[in-house]
Amino acid sequence: YYNEKSILYYDGKFLKATKASTDLYGQSLHYGYAVFEGIKAYKTTNGTKIFKAEEHYDRLGRSAELMMMPFDHTTPEMIEITYELLEMNNLSNAYIRPLVICSPNMALSKGLKSFLVIEAWNWDNGYLSEGLRVMTSSFERPNPKAFKIEAKVSGHYVNSILASQEAKEKGFNEALLLDECGNVAESSGANVFYEKDSKLYTPEKGSILPGITRAAVFEICDQLGIKYEEKRFKPEEMKGADAAFFCGTAAEIVALESLDKVPFQLEWKKSTSALVQKAYRHLVLNEDYTYLKNQLQYV
Numbered sequence: 088y089y090n091e092k093s094i095l096y097y098d099g100k101f102l103k104a105t106k107a108s109t110d111l112y113g114q115s116l117h118y119g120y121a122v123f124e125g126i127k128a129y130k131t132t133n134g135t136k137i138f139k140a141e142e143h144y145d146r147l148g149r150s151a152e153l154m155m156m157p158f159d160h161t162t163p164e165m166i167e168i169t170y171e172l173l174e175m176n177n178l179s180n181a182y183i184r185p186l187v188i189c190s191p192n193m194a195l196s197k198g199l200k201s202f203l204v205i206e207a208w209n210w211d212n213g214y215l216s217e218g219l220r221v222m223t224s225s226f227e228r229p230n231p232k233a234f235k236i237e238a239k240v241s242g243h244y245v246n247s248i249l250a251s252q253e254a255k256e257k258g259f260n261e262a263l264l265l266d267e268c269g270n271v272a273e274s275s276g277a278n279v280f281y282e283k284d285s286k287l288y289t290p291e292k293g294s295i296l297p298g299i300t301r302a303a304v305f306e307i308c309d310q311l312g313i314k315y316e317e318k319r320f321k322p323e324e325m326k327g328a329d330a331a332f333f334c335g336t337a338a339e340i341v342a343l344e345s346l347d348k349v350p351f352q353l354e355w356k357k358s359t360s361a362l363v364q365k366a367y368r369h370l371v372l373n374e375d376y377t378y379l380k381n382q383l384q385y386v
């Protein structure tokens with residue numbers, strides 16, 4: 088993620104990553120009381136472009152607010168800092184990780200002071216050629232009555248680590264987590280969709296992190312005339328569907344091969360989901376929908 092030359096942003100300054108430090112007496116480290124974002128920048132024909140920068144930094148601000156953290160950075164200011172950081176690190180295809188930490192304080196009360204950190208590293212855009220083999224996790228997503236599940240909070244990701252690790256140890260690629268009622272929620276770090284008869288279905292808000300990629304999928308569907316619906320459903324409903332995918336900033340749109348060893352029916356290339364995947368790849372490269380529609384020859 089970093090080397091001798093890497094620069095990060097920390098509390099108003101650009102610093103060498105190897106020289107940056109934090110104190111060991113803080114709520115963020117001890118209790119997971121921190122909020123963060125995962126953002127990507129792409130090398131486009133119009134230069135380096137941060138995909139959905141506003142949406143991501145708005146969500147960071149909202150996450151901080153939901154955690155009652157003192158936080159006074161504006162979205163335009165954070166976007167500007169990020170472009171500067173990308174330039175300093177000579178990055179174009181990059182993953183960007185803003186993090187808000189609270190320190191120094193060990194009390195179980197709201198943060199007294201917060202610090203914004205922004206890190207960025209190179210992310211070459213290769214795509215997975217095979218679908219993911221996914222298992223229904225024995226771990227549930229955190230109960231929304233116990234957490235602010237719509238906030239991107241560091242502590243929530245202990246649950247993600249447990250689920251993802253369990254899946255890998257059982258020979259799967261990733262986990263699908265249910266909510267406390269047994270409905271499909273999301274993956275460890277991505278939202279989920281399934282396809283049936285050319286229509287896409289995804290869990291409604293409530294027990295998920297409402298992803299920015301998920302919203303981009305809705306946007307693509309609206310533009311291309313693809314039907315979709317947000318609803319509650321059990322994993323059984325999803326098993327044996329025509330196709331399914333995970334979506335998130337890091338994963339982008341990645342096909343699922345099977346759920347609990349039950350394969351999805353359609354050859355991925357022939358699915359509507361594959362069309363959405365293709366459209367997303369164009370969208371991140373800053374291409375408009377007229378271009379997309381022509382490229383995809385989809386009416």
Ligand code: PMP
Binds near residue numbers: 273274276278296
């Ligand atoms: N759910 C979880 C638990 C995640 O960690 C992520 C990745 N941030 C997502 C969904 C997808 O969110 P986004 O599309 O905004 O990256």
